[in-house]
Amino acid sequence: MATILEMQGITKTFPGVVALDNVSLRVEEGEIHALVGENGAGKSTLMKVLSGVYPHGSYDGVIEFRGEECRFSGIADSEKRGIIIIHQELALVPLLSIAENIFLGNERASGGVIDWHETFARTRELLAKVGLRESPQTRVTDLGLGKQQLVEIAKALSKEVKLLILDEPTSSLNETDSEALLQLLLEFKAAGISSILISHKLNEISKVADTITVLRDGSAVSTLDADGGKVSEADIIRDMVGRSLNDRYPPRAPKIGGTIFEVKNWTAHHPQHSDRKVVDDVSFHARAGEVVGIAGLMGAGRTELAMSVFGRSYGVDISGEVWMHGKPVDVSTVHRAIAAGICYATEDRKSYGLVLDDTIRRNIPLAHLSGISNGIVIDENRELAVARDYRERIRIKCSSTAQEVVNLSGGNQQKVVLAKWLFAGPEVLILDEPTRGIDVGAKYEIYSIIAELAASGKAIVVISSEMPELLGVTDRLYVMNEGRFVGEMPTAEASQEKIMSLIIRSGHRN
Amino acid sequence: MSQEALHQPGVAKPGIGQAAAASGSFIRKHLREYGILLALIVIMAFFQIVTNGILLKPINLTNLILQNSYVIIMALGMLLVIVSGHIDLSVGSVLGFVGALAAVMIVQWDMNYILAGVICLAVGAVIGAIQGYWIAYWKIPSFIVTLAGMLVFKGLSLWVLAGQSVGPFPRGFQLIASGFLPDVFGIKGFNLLSMLLGVAVVAVVLFFGMRSRFRNRASGHDDEPAIFFFGRNFILAAAIVYITWALSTFRGFPNVLVVMALLIAVYSFITTRTTIGRRIYAVGGNEKATRLSGINTERLVFLTFANMGMLAALAGLVFAARLNTATPKAGLGFELDVIAAVFIGGASMAGGVGTIVGAVIGAFIMGVMNNGMSILGIGIDYQQVIKGLVLLVAVIFDVYNKNRA
Ligand SMILES: Nc1ncnc2c1ncn2[C@@H]1O[C@H](COP(=O)(O)OP(=O)(O)OP(=O)(O)O)[C@@H](O)[C@H]1O
Ligand SMILES: [Mg+2]
Numbered sequence: 036m037a038t039i040l041e042m043q044g045i046t047k048t049f050p051g052v053v054a055l056d057n058v059s060l061r062v063e064e065g066e067i068h069a070l071v072g073e074n075g076a077g078k079s080t081l082m083k084v085l086s087g088v089y090p091h092g093s094y095d096g097v098i099e100f101r102g103e104e105c106r107f108s109g110i111a112d113s114e115k116r117g118i119i120i121i122h123q124e125l126a127l128v129p130l131l132s133i134a135e136n137i138f139l140g141n142e143r144a145s146g147g148v149i150d151w152h153e154t155f156a157r158t159r160e161l162l163a164k165v166g167l168r169e170s171p172q173t174r175v176t177d178l179g180l181g182k183q184q185l186v187e188i189a190k191a192l193s194k195e196v197k198l199l200i201l202d203e204p205t206s207s208l209n210e211t212d213s214e215a216l217l218q219l220l221l222e223f224k225a226a227g228i229s230s231i232l233i234s235h236k237l238n239e240i241s242k243v244a245d246t247i248t249v250l251r252d253g254s255a256v257s258t259l260d261a262d263g264g265k266v267s268e269a270d271i272i273r274d275m276v277g278r279s280l281n282d283r284y285p286p287r288a289p290k291i292g293g294t295i296f297e298v299k300n301w302t303a304h305h306p307q308h309s310d311r312k313v314v315d316d317v318s319f320h321a322r323a324g325e326v327v328g329i330a331g332l333m334g335a336g337r338t339e340l341a342m343s344v345f346g347r348s349y350g351v352d353i354s355g356e357v358w359m360h361g362k363p364v365d366v367s368t369v370h371r372a373i374a375a376g377i378c379y380a381t382e383d384r385k386s387y388g389l390v391l392d393d394t395i396r397r398n399i400p401l402a403h404l405s406g407i408s409n410g411i412v413i414d415e416n417r418e419l420a421v422a423r424d425y426r427e428r429i430r431i432k433c434s435s436t437a438q439e440v441v442n443l444s445g446g447n448q449q450k451v452v453l454a455k456w457l458f459a460g461p462e463v464l465i466l467d468e469p470t471r472g473i474d475v476g477a478k479y480e481i482y483s484i485i486a487e488l489a490a491s492g493k494a495i496v497v498i499s500s501e502m503p504e505l506l507g508v509t510d511r512l513y514v515m516n517e518g519r520f521v522g523e524m525p526t527a528e529a530s531q532e533k534i535m536s537l538i539i540r541s542g543h544r545n
Numbered sequence: 546m547s548q549e550a551l552h553q554p555g556v557a558k559p560g561i562g563q564a565a566a567a568s569g570s571f572i573r574k575h576l577r578e579y580g581i582l583l584a585l586i587v588i589m590a591f592f593q594i595v596t597n598g599i600l601l602k603p604i605n606l607t608n609l610i611l612q613n614s615y616v617i618i619m620a621l622g623m624l625l626v627i628v629s630g631h632i633d634l635s636v637g638s639v640l641g642f643v644g645a646l647a648a649v650m651i652v653q654w655d656m657n658y659i660l661a662g663v664i665c666l667a668v669g670a671v672i673g674a675i676q677g678y679w680i681a682y683w684k685i686p687s688f689i690v691t692l693a694g695m696l697v698f699k700g701l702s703l704w705v706l707a708g709q710s711v712g713p714f715p716r717g718f719q720l721i722a723s724g725f726l727p728d729v730f731g732i733k734g735f736n737l738l739s740m741l742l743g744v745a746v747v748a749v750v751l752f753f754g755m756r757s758r759f760r761n762r763a764s765g766h767d768d769e770p771a772i773f774f775f776g777r778n779f780i781l782a783a784a785i786v787y788i789t790w791a792l793s794t795f796r797g798f799p800n801v802l803v804v805m806a807l808l809i810a811v812y813s814f815i816t817t818r819t820t821i822g823r824r825i826y827a828v829g830g831n832e833k834a835t836r837l838s839g840i841n842t843e844r845l846v847f848l849t850f851a852n853m854g855m856l857a858a859l860a861g862l863v864f865a866a867r868l869n870t871a872t873p874k875a876g877l878g879f880e881l882d883v884i885a886a887v888f889i890g891g892a893s894m895a896g897g898v899g900t901i902v903g904a905v906i907g908a909f910i911m912g913v914m915n916n917g918m919s920i921l922g923i924g925i926d927y928q929q930v931i932k933g934l935v936l937l938v939a940v941i942f943d944v945y946n947k948n949r950a
Contacts (some may be wrong), residue, residue, distance in 0.1 A: 312797075346837075368839075370839040381837060386833055386834070387834050390897065391831065392897055392898065393829070397826075401835070408819075408820050411820060412820075419764055471879050
């Protein structure tokens with residue numbers, strides 16, 4: 036096999052941070068090359084160097100693609116050569132349709148006039164390829180994150196691609212979709228397209244990767260030949276974190292008390308199509324010291340449920356009651372919900388979780404400014420102490436707490452969101468996909484935080500599309516499908532098969 | 546900084562030249578803030594030379610302050626509006642309208658000017674609040690609402706004045722803009738009270754500067770290198786002392802200067818140290834995330850506009866008092882000067898970024914250029930062109946800086 040890509044001695048620094056330190060990477064033609072490493076190890080940065088996001092001259096080192104040295108001055112250059120990158124943070128235009136997004140900058144047109152017939156036909160083909168059943172005219176904003184990801188991939192396929200780079204493509208996909216995506220990569224491989232896959236889901240990596248390169252703190256620490264699942268997850272983890280990790284989930288001895296949090300007959304309607312019930316007569320509760328999970332497929336309505344409860348942040352025509360400690364509480368605004376002791380950490384950190392251009396230090400206390408002020412005047416020293424405390428406790432990797440959040444790696448941004456809600460000191464914490472994009476080591480830390488919170492008598496609700504995670508950290512599980520709760524069971528009696536069959540059976544009923 | 550950085554792997558290692566590197570990266574981070582201060586100094590030096598020293602003469606300094614007071618007052622409110630992610634195009638018209646209202650009440654109805662002033666401020670706040678209501682609660686773009694407001698209040702001031710100029714104002718009212726601090730010590734040709742006040746301000750500024758630096762060091766905040774800290778404070782102190790001395794040898798501090806200085810201090814404090822200031826920045830940075838943090842974003846935007854209206858009214862009073870009449874033309878195009886000052890001062894169109902000090906410096910840059918070019922007798926045509934280019938250059942500098950980082 037020929038070498039398609041050779042990166043040598045890549046060094047990239049940001050003010051105060053060495054993101055990449057003399058990294059070399061070699062990708063063979065027609066292979067799936069996995070890039071793994073902890074949050075902030077430099078994976079995304081390396082790919083941005085490769086794809087010209089950081090232009091030639093802003094880094095040191097040499098890139099050779101198909102035998103030629105490349106000096107990309109922008110992403111358009113690398114695309115011309117057939118290097119297509121799908122970024123960790125999606126980059127679609129929300130108000131444009133799927134078709135318009137896919138062919139943006141690459142329109143099917145003659146003499147400047149768009150051929151809509153061909154555009155839609157090609158889009159349909161591409162959507163079929165990635166397994167997305169949506170009309171090409173659907174606006175992207177009306178799609179969930181998972182489906183948006185598929186649109187991104189379809190967009191990449193619309194170009195002439197020789198090397199496809201996927202930065203955590205499956206982090207917001209459910210298992211079936213992830214499976215389909217990986218299958219897609221294998222098909223590309225058969226067709227001779229190489230790909231570089233970044234992921235924190237190590238089971239996927241060991242399943243499909245031919246070669247694995249492990250980055251740690253900006254250096255490539257090892258390259259493993261993984262052909263056909265030769266490398267175990269444990270091996271990868273050892274190289275990633277520099278030690279072996281025996282348990283994926285911290286041990287817990289749940290001490291479950293009385294019911295704290297109850298949602299009764301909760302119903303919410305779609306904001307645009309107000310006759311459509313997105314959450315349909317849902318009731319659930321959580322007890323002190325308990326970790327409750329809500330399982331379901333993408334689009335089941337879990338996020339919508341949580342957000343509508345959290346100060347009516349989603350939906351219209353909402354009915355139902357929320358009780359805390361046996362008394363109904365007012366959750367009609369976010370402020371009141373927080374005051375009642377309910378907090379919600381979003382799954383969409385970029386749009387709903389963070390003020391991206393602001394510093395870590397100023398993001399963390401935003402939901403609880405009274406915690407760093409006397410109500411009016413902010414005590415900056417307290418603010419700093421708080422930021423440092425969380426930085427230590429959940430190991431936010433940054434050059435200083437004055438670093439802007441936008442410059443953090445994806446996983447570390449997620450940690451800032453968590454820190455923000457931990458600092459708000461909730462009694463009930465609803466976590467929506469809390470470990471999305473987070474590395475194995477940090478996942479363990481987050482699970483430990485969940486366990487600690489539960490041990491201190493709080494109630495935790497975890498929404499997650501990763502079933503092993505739900506099975507690993509929760510005490511009790513609800514299963515949600517198409518806006519309704521279709522099952523409830525103690526986690527001890529649950530299994531992935533059982534959850535899936537509940538979902539499928541409920542789907543058949545209507 | 547160094548303490549925090551040390552236990553992080555992958556962070557540039559401290560070594561020889563650390564101090565140089567630290568101040569290097571500090572400059573890079575704060576290039577904008579120092580850049581604009583430097584620009585003001587350079588522009589002043591330039592005009593000082595080409596006007597043969599007229600620019601900094603006591604009488605011209607006094608003029609400069611009086612001429613720009615209303616722009617600065619409005620820039621304080623505009624900064625908050627822009628930081629929250631909006632814009633207010635109506636301030637010039639509101640200024641004119643309030644001036645007209647004051648003239649009608651005081652001159653034609655013989656109302657007590659203090660009462661009239663209070664009513665005017667309230668009217669301004671209500672005007673701002675009404676515009677803010679549509680913007681905040683109905684999500685109507687501020688550009689449109691305030692564009693409408695601009696037309697409406699331009700029309701209303703014409704109507705109130707019936708197309709005529711109304712004046713003059715009673716002596717007491719004029720003193721708002723043309724009065725000076727009383728000379729309580731009675732030294733001929735030197736207003737000692739002003740001098741003492743100026744020195745006191747310098748002392749207070751230095752004291753708080755030192756105190757916060759001391760505290761920051763103790764807690765390991767990333768702090769500016771000593772040379773910058775002392776350099777900046779030295780320049781500031783020297784400037785205040787010089788201006789104070791110059792003004793004292795003329796007629797002392799204008800009343801407006803005292804009002805302005807107080808307002809600058811208050812708004813600076815609000816934006817940098819208080820929770821409400823923090824929230825306004827957060828709203829501009831990411832409205833959705835801020836709302837999901839339990840912050841009432843609508844009310845914040847509403848208040849920001851109400852506040853802007855009140856400051857525009859205050860500026861209207863100052864302006865009317867200075868001209869000693871209210872004319873239908875008052876305030877024409879002022880919104881552009883105010884907005885330009887805020888952007889020159891480093892605020893971002895997208896919201897979430899900007900400082901009070903920057904906006905004030907921005908206003909002074911515009912003011913010095915206006916004043917300097919007028920002294921030189923440069924025509925209004927060239928003046929406009931030059932001011933436009935300065936605005937463009939400042940913003941290009943911003944964007945260039947951001948892309949490079
Ligand atoms: N524009 C920037 N300015 C300053 N530091 C940056 C910038 N971009 C990235 N970094 C830093 O570079 C390091 C590597 O970041 P990168 O995004 O490559 O990590 P990653 O391996 O992709 O992590 P994750 O798995 O969390 O996505 C991090 O420490 C990050 O804070
Ligand atoms: Mg990344």
